[in-house]
Amino acid sequence: MLRYTLMRLGIFVGCLVVVWALVYSGVAPRGLGDSNGMWVVLLALLVSAPISFVVLRRERDRASERIVQRVDRMKSGLEASRNQEDAVVDGTTGAPGRTS
Template structure:
């Protein structure tokens, strides 16, 4: 998961550098008024999203498998805890009725 996040961040930073270069060289519009920084970040996000979607497909699939495995482990742990609580409750009720 961390690897996917870092790869995605790397693609964004690469796009940010390219967009910054295009804006400051005059090949891309500068934005409106004082919004130049926000404009550059927005354009970088706009370009990096589809690139990440295509380039990181395999890595995204690996990350999703890890997330599913983690969720399954958490569900199994919760179910084990629940069954222990039910067992303890049943035992205490049986002892209370036997007295």
């Protein structure tokens, strides 16, 4: 996940440099009044989003698979803990068996 985040940040920084160069060279509009810095950042975000969506598709899929595996491990651990707790409660109370 960290790798994907750093790659996406790298694409944004690259777009930021390119947009900044285009704005200060006069190719792209400079914005309104004192909003030039915000204008450059917004343009860079607008340009970098579709680029990272296409370029980082494989890395995004790998990251999501790892997240799904981590969530599945956590769910199975919680289920095992719940079953162990039920077994302890059933053993101490003498109940014939609990159904959930």
